[in-house]
Amino acid sequence: MNITNEISKLIEHKSNKYKQLSDQIWEFAETRFEEFRSADVLCEALEKEGFEVERGIIGLETGFIGSYGNGGPVIALLGEYDALAGLSQRSGSKVYDPIVQNGNGHGCGHHLLGVGSLAAAVAIKDYLQEHQLQGTVKYFGCPAEESGYGKSFMARDGLFNEIDLALSWHPYTLNTIFKWALNAVIHATFKFKGRSAHAGAAPHLGRSALDAVELMNVGVNYMREHMIDDARIHYAVTNTGGVAPNVVQAEAEVTYLIRAPKPHQVKSLYERVVDCATGASLMTQTKVDVKIEGSCHNLIPNMTLEKIMHQHMQDLGFPEITFEEVEFAKAMYDSITAEEKQGAELSVGKDMAKRLAEKPIADFVLPYSEKTTFVGGSTDVADVSWNVPTAQCMTATFAFGTPFHTWQVVAQGKQSYAHNAMLLAGKTMACTAISALQNEEIIEKAKAELKDRLNGEEYEALIPKELKPPVMPNEFGLVKN
Known part of the structure; x- marks a missing residue:
C-alpha cells in the first residue's frame, strides 16, 4: 500500500x-x-x-x-x-x-x-x-x-x-x-498621559492626552506618502479618555499594526511611528509610554x-x-x-x-x-x-x-x-x-x-527579549500543569 x-x-x-x-x-x-x-x-x-x-x-x-x-x-x-x-x-x-x-x-x-x-x-x-x-x-x-x-x-x-x-x-x-x-509586522501600543482640567473654566491647566493621540495619528497619516508601496500601517484608538467633553482627557491610548515586506523595513517604519508619538507628546506637553505587543517576520x-x-x-x-x-x-x-x-x-x-x-x-x-x-x-x-x-x-x-x-x-x-x-x-x-x-x-x-x-541573514526576533506573553484570567482552571 x-x-x-x-x-x-x-x-x-x-x-x-x-x-x-x-x-x-x-x-x-x-x-x-x-x-x-x-x-x-x-x-x-x-x-x-x-x-x-x-x-x-x-x-x-x-x-x-x-x-x-x-x-x-x-x-x-x-x-x-x-x-x-x-x-x-x-x-x-x-x-x-x-x-x-x-x-x-x-x-x-x-x-x-x-x-x-x-x-x-x-x-x-x-x-x-x-x-x-x-x-x-x-x-x-x-x-x-x-x-x-x-x-x-x-x-x-x-x-x-x-x-x-x-x-x-x-x-x-x-x-x-x-x-x-x-508582510513582517510590529504591533505596538502608545499610551499618553496628560493632566485633566475643567474644559470650560480652566482649559489652560489641562494637557490633553486625546489631543496627543490625534496629533500622532495625523503625523503617521502624513508618513503614508513617504513609505514603500507594500507597507501598511493601521491603527485603532482603544481609549479616548472618557465621554465627558467638558473634561480635558488625562489619558488616551492608540494601538498600531506596522507592516512591511522585510524585518529591517518594518523596524525602520516603527521607529518613525515612535517619532510621531514623541512629537505629539512634545506638542501637547504629555508623556507617552510605548509598548511592543508582538511581532512576526515575513x-x-x-x-x-x-x-x-x-x-x-x-x-x-x-x-x-x-x-x-x-x-x-x-x-x-x-x-x-x-x-x-x-x-x-x-x-x-x-x-x-x-x-x-x-x-x-x-x-x-x-x-x-x-x-x-x-x-x-x-x-x-x-x-x-x-x-x-x-x-x-x-x-x-x-x-x-x-x-x-x-x-x-x-x-x-x-x-x-x-x-x-x-x-x-x-x-x-x-x-x-x-x-x-x-x-x-x-x-x-x-x-x-x-x-x-x-542569503546570510539570521533570525532575530522583533519581539523584545523582556516581553512576556500576557497572562489572562482562567476561569476554567485548565491547561496549567
Missing part, C-alpha cells in the same frame, strides 16, 4: 473524532491567549493517542507541545485554535444571525486548522508505529495567531531549534499550496517541500460533494458583495470564477506554481519559516469568494465540506511528513534551500 492510501485510511478511521473535536472548538470560540478550553481538549486528544504533552510552555498559558517518538528526523505540525471578537454567528445560517451580539466566532477557521494538524500528527504517529520507524513528531499548540503572535514567542525562545521541518495549513476557498508573500517559502506536498494533495483529491453541500455553498456565495465577488474573480481568472460561481465548492486541486502572490497581511508561521524549512497547504473549507474574518466563515465552520477539507489538509501534511521521514535527502535539500533564501 502506498503512503497516500495508508495515511488516508488512518485518518478516515478516526475522522468522526476529528469532526467532533473541531465542532467543539468552534463552540468555544476563544480569542487570543484565552483559548483555555480549546487547548485543553486538544491536549487531552493527544494524550489519549500516546503523546507526551507539555502544557503552558514559555509562559504561554494556552500553548503546548505534544511529542511522540524518538530520535530524528523531528517533524513539527503547527496548530492554531483562536477565534475572533465580534463574529458570533449561528452555524448553517444563510443570513447574518449572531448567537451573542458582539460575541466571538471562528471567522478564520482556526478550529479546523488546529484539528487538521492534530489529525496529521496522529496519523504520522500511527505510521511510525505500524512500520517501526525512527523519528519524532511534535504538535505545537500555537495560541493567538490573530495579533497575539504565539509562534513568534516560541521562535524567539528557541523552541524550533531542534526541528527538521515544519508543516501547517490554512482554511481557504481553494485547494492549493500556500504561495502568498506576507514568510520564507520552501519549494522543495511544497512540490512534494502538492503532489500528495493531487493524489488524494477532494472528497465527493453532495447536492445539499453545493446548495448551501451557493447561498454563501450569493451573500457576499459584488465587490467581493470581483476580488475573488481576479484571484482565479474569469473562466474559473464563472465555474466556481455555479458550483462554489472547489473540488479540484490547483496546479502548482512557483510564483508567489503578495498579500498585505501577516502570519506568525513566518517566524517558524526563518528557523526551519516550512510548507503550508490550503483546502476549500469555505465557498468560493468567502472573505476571511466574516460571519460567512463562521456559518460554514461546521459544514460537512469544511470537515472534509480539514481532513484533506491533515492527510496532505501527514503524507508530506512521511515522505521526508523516509528520505532524509528531502530534508537536507529543504534546509539547503532555506539557507539559500536567507
Whole structure:
C-alpha cells in the first residue's frame, strides 16, 4: 500500500473524532491567549493517542507541545485554535444571525486548522508505529495567531531549534499550496498621559492626552506618502479618555499594526511611528509610554517541500460533494458583495470564477506554481519559516469568494465540506511528513534551500527579549500543569 492510501485510511478511521473535536472548538470560540478550553481538549486528544504533552510552555498559558517518538528526523505540525471578537454567528445560517451580539466566532477557521494538524500528527504517529520507524513528531499548540503572535514567542525562545521541518495549513476557498508573500509586522501600543482640567473654566491647566493621540495619528497619516508601496500601517484608538467633553482627557491610548515586506523595513517604519508619538507628546506637553505587543517576520517559502506536498494533495483529491453541500455553498456565495465577488474573480481568472460561481465548492486541486502572490497581511508561521524549512497547504473549507474574518466563515465552520477539507489538509501534511521521514535527502535539500533564501541573514526576533506573553484570567482552571 502506498503512503497516500495508508495515511488516508488512518485518518478516515478516526475522522468522526476529528469532526467532533473541531465542532467543539468552534463552540468555544476563544480569542487570543484565552483559548483555555480549546487547548485543553486538544491536549487531552493527544494524550489519549500516546503523546507526551507539555502544557503552558514559555509562559504561554494556552500553548503546548505534544511529542511522540524518538530520535530524528523531528517533524513539527503547527496548530492554531483562536477565534475572533465580534463574529458570533449561528452555524448553517444563510443570513447574518449572531448567537451573542458582539460575541466571538471562528471567522478564520482556526478550529479546523488546529484539528487538521492534530489529525496529521496522529496519523504520522500511527505510521511510525505500524512500520517501526525512527523519528519524532511534535504538535505545537500555537495560541493567538490573530495579533497575539504565539509562534513568534516560541521562535524567539528557541523552541524550533531542534526541528527538521515544519508543516501547517490554512482554511481557504481553494485547494492549493500556500504561495502568498506576507508582510513582517510590529504591533505596538502608545499610551499618553496628560493632566485633566475643567474644559470650560480652566482649559489652560489641562494637557490633553486625546489631543496627543490625534496629533500622532495625523503625523503617521502624513508618513503614508513617504513609505514603500507594500507597507501598511493601521491603527485603532482603544481609549479616548472618557465621554465627558467638558473634561480635558488625562489619558488616551492608540494601538498600531506596522507592516512591511522585510524585518529591517518594518523596524525602520516603527521607529518613525515612535517619532510621531514623541512629537505629539512634545506638542501637547504629555508623556507617552510605548509598548511592543508582538511581532512576526515575513514568510520564507520552501519549494522543495511544497512540490512534494502538492503532489500528495493531487493524489488524494477532494472528497465527493453532495447536492445539499453545493446548495448551501451557493447561498454563501450569493451573500457576499459584488465587490467581493470581483476580488475573488481576479484571484482565479474569469473562466474559473464563472465555474466556481455555479458550483462554489472547489473540488479540484490547483496546479502548482512557483510564483508567489503578495498579500498585505501577516502570519506568525513566518517566524517558524526563518528557523526551519516550512510548507503550508490550503483546502476549500469555505465557498468560493468567502472573505476571511466574516460571519460567512463562521456559518460554514461546521459544514460537512469544511470537515472534509480539514481532513484533506491533515492527510496532505501527514503524507508530506512521511515522505521526508523516509528520505532524509528531502530534508537536507529543504534546509539547503532555506539557507539559500536567507542569503546570510539570521533570525532575530522583533519581539523584545523582556516581553512576556500576557497572562489572562482562567476561569476554567485548565491547561496549567
